Every structure is written in C-alpha cells, then in structure tokens.
Amino acid sequence: MAAGTWDPTALPIEPGLYINFQEAAATAIRGGARGTVAIPLLKYGANATAKQFYTVSKEKEAQDLFGADNIASIRLALMGGARDILVYTMPTDPQPEDYADMRDAFDSRQFNVFVFDQEADATEQDLTKAWVERNRTEGKHFMFVAGGTADEDADPALGNARSTRLKHDYIVNLIVGGTLSGKTYTSAEYAPYLAGLIAGTAINRSITYAQVALEDVNKRLTTTQVREALEAGSLVLIHDGEKVKVVTGLVTSGKKIRVIRARQAIATDITMTAADAYIGKIDNNPDGQAALISAIKAYLERLEANNVLMDPAVMLDPENESVGDSVFLLISFAHVDSIERIFLTINV
Known part of the structure; x- marks a missing residue:
C-alpha cells in the first residue's frame, strides 16, 4: 500500500493513506507492536x-x-x-x-x-x-x-x-x-x-x-x-x-521523545489498519465517512484513556472536499507530557 505525505496542490494518484504532520495534528486507529x-x-x-x-x-x-x-x-x-x-x-x-x-x-x-x-x-x-x-x-x-x-x-x-x-x-x-x-x-x-x-x-x-x-x-x-x-x-x-x-x-530538534514516539505510533497504526480494513473496503459516502471517523476517534480515545493524549477531535476537513475516492479528515489532540520541572513558591 502506498503511503506518505500529501500536497493539496498535487494529490498522489496511488491508492493509499497519506498523512501530513502539523504541530497540532496526526492520525491513527489500532495499536501495533512496539519494542x-x-x-x-x-x-x-x-x-x-x-x-x-x-x-x-x-x-x-x-x-x-x-x-x-x-x-x-x-x-x-x-x-x-x-x-x-x-x-x-x-x-x-x-x-x-x-x-x-x-x-x-x-x-x-x-x-x-x-x-x-x-x-x-x-x-x-x-x-x-x-x-x-x-x-x-x-x-x-x-x-x-x-x-x-x-x-x-x-x-x-x-x-x-x-x-x-x-x-x-x-x-x-x-x-x-x-x-x-x-x-x-x-x-x-x-x-x-x-x-x-x-x-x-x-x-x-x-x-x-x-x-x-x-x-x-x-x-x-x-x-x-x-x-x-x-x-x-x-x-x-x-x-x-x-x-x-x-x-x-x-530528540535533536529539542522535542520530547515521548511526544514524538506517540506521533510515530499514531501514524504507523492508522496506516497499517487502513490497509486492512478501510482502503477500498468502505464507501466514500456519509455512512462510510462516519464509520472511518468513528474508528479513528475510538482509537484516539483509547490513547486518551492511557494518558498518551488529551481532547481528541475528528471531523471532515472543511478546507478540502471529500468526494470521489478521497477523504480529508481534520484531527486534533493535545499531547500529554510528563512532569519534568516543578517550580515552588513558598511564602513564609
């Protein structure tokens, strides 16, 4: 299955899942193997x-x-x-x-x-x-x-x-x-x-x-x-x-390993699951789109329950119309990091 990033001005023609990382977004469905x-x-x-x-x-x-x-x-x-x-x-x-x-x-x-x-x-x-x-x-x-x-x-x-x-x-x-x-x-x-x-x-x-x-x-x-x-x-x-x-x-960019590994896991999981259960297998209509959105949201909510992320939201991307064989989703969440710095102000 083809995968990678997508450019709205030059969409790839191969069937597959294409993910763009932005500072506030990523996607996924089922937990894969780690380690x-x-x-x-x-x-x-x-x-x-x-x-x-x-x-x-x-x-x-x-x-x-x-x-x-x-x-x-x-x-x-x-x-x-x-x-x-x-x-x-x-x-x-x-x-x-x-x-x-x-x-x-x-x-x-x-x-x-x-x-x-x-x-x-x-x-x-x-x-x-x-x-x-x-x-x-x-x-x-x-x-x-x-x-x-x-x-x-x-x-x-x-x-x-x-x-x-x-x-x-x-x-x-x-x-x-x-x-x-x-x-x-x-x-x-x-x-x-x-x-x-x-x-x-x-x-x-x-x-x-x-x-x-x-x-x-x-x-x-x-x-x-x-x-x-x-x-x-x-x-x-x-x-x-x-x-x-x-x-x-x-990591060398100054970001936290925990945050980056969560992004990697999310991107990997949805790619593998999409190939098994979604690409070419569901209709691109309101019912099919709702099923895909529901699956992704359920996965993100499981990650939320396990303190990987917070406040996940999944919806159709209003900037790109989901028609033909293409679905554009807008997904957002907040990363959960570990407490690493504690600042105390003590009044005496």
Whole structure:
C-alpha cells in the first residue's frame, strides 16, 4: 500500500493513506507492536550469512547465531528493554555501497528504533539522517539513536555540534558514554542501550530520569554544560552521586521523545489498519465517512484513556472536499507530557 505525505496542490494518484504532520495534528486507529531495535551487525560467526535478516529476543539466541564476542550492541539493546532485535548482517569490510544496501534492505522491514553496531562516521550518520527523513516522507516512522567517539565524548561541544548536524524530530544523539563491569563505552558504543530503552518504554511514559546500566559516565558534565547540551538537543547521562540516569528524553530538534514516539505510533497504526480494513473496503459516502471517523476517534480515545493524549477531535476537513475516492479528515489532540520541572513558591 502506498503511503506518505500529501500536497493539496498535487494529490498522489496511488491508492493509499497519506498523512501530513502539523504541530497540532496526526492520525491513527489500532495499536501495533512496539519494542523492536534494528542493528546492522558488523561481525558474526559461521552460523550467520552476510546480508541476511535475523530476529533475536534473548542473548543466548544471539550468542548461538553470531558468537558471544560479536553481540555487544545486541546485548546492550536487550538490557535497555528492547523486546527483540532485528539484525542485518553486514559484509566483511563493508564499503559505502554496503551501507546503502543495508538501508534499502531495512526499508522493507518493520522496527521502531535504528542504531549502529559500533561507531559510525559523520558521512554515514548524515546518510542515515537522510534515510530517516525519506522514510518519514514515504510513511514509515522510526527513530535513529546516534553517538560519538571517545574524543567527541571528552568535549561536549563536539557532541552538541553533532546534535545540530543531525537535528531532526526522529533522531536522538547521545553525547556521554560510561563504564560498566570494567569496560568503558563511548556514546556510540552505548547508543544501543538507549535504543533499547526508547523502544521498550511505553508511549505513555518518558525516559527522563530513567536509570541506565552504567556505574559511571565517561564525562561528568557541569551544570552549565548540561544546560548547553539540552539547549542543543543532546541526550545527556549524568551521575547523580548514586546512579547514572538520563537527564531529559530529547530528540535533536529539542522535542520530547515521548511526544514524538506517540506521533510515530499514531501514524504507523492508522496506516497499517487502513490497509486492512478501510482502503477500498468502505464507501466514500456519509455512512462510510462516519464509520472511518468513528474508528479513528475510538482509537484516539483509547490513547486518551492511557494518558498518551488529551481532547481528541475528528471531523471532515472543511478546507478540502471529500468526494470521489478521497477523504480529508481534520484531527486534533493535545499531547500529554510528563512532569519534568516543578517550580515552588513558598511564602513564609
């Protein structure tokens, strides 16, 4: 089924569902699966073949397929909370064209968060950003978690510059790594844990102040550096004296991960449900339109009951006439965010 965005001056001719995101609107119907992290694996044992997909949900499965020494990223993603890992095996000594093939291969698979196996250079990060944007335009919604090298982690300004370069609603940029069981991870090496944390967190929950599996960070930021990082849209880990935790769940555009994941879920759910139950199956008359509006509103009301959004409204778009084979709906709701800042005024 075709999907993507629509332009009122040049409507697509293919049957399908087309969604425009505005700051106040999005759409959906039935809840889909969450919790899948996509990883292009660089090294693997003889039990796996290059340029193939494998799905694993347990560390033991991954060990048997790829070898215990090759699954650090998979292990971290599962520790973070991923339900399962969609693995694509990269060729030995991958070249730029192999990364292009990998992205093309993932286009036909469903997942929620993409992350690299190890450090990726700026060129591959930029190409991945373009890939994320192309998929969003075509109607496929997922997040990309990026990270940096040890040198970049040592200077938060470099991490923040990466956030600026990768600015996008669907991209998270981790600028701090840390130590666990005697091993120090760069932010790029630890990014799979954050990918698992994001994928495994319910869309009505935030990762702000979530404790992560690290004993310490590899760079303790000052209060000023933390503030500058948040202003740049960076995702920061801090050691609060007892544990390591996420400061605030942000994407590089400065918006909240919770809000963006809700939008992604809504767009994905309605696209998949429309293909099964609505496209080509109901009449474009008042009864058919009412049935579609009722289904979408019922779905949004379920999200409202689960504190994902508030005050949903669904109606025919008065600016675009729903005739022939086209239906234009106007949908609005308010996002529910988590309380993250508490301001007290105490009179004594």
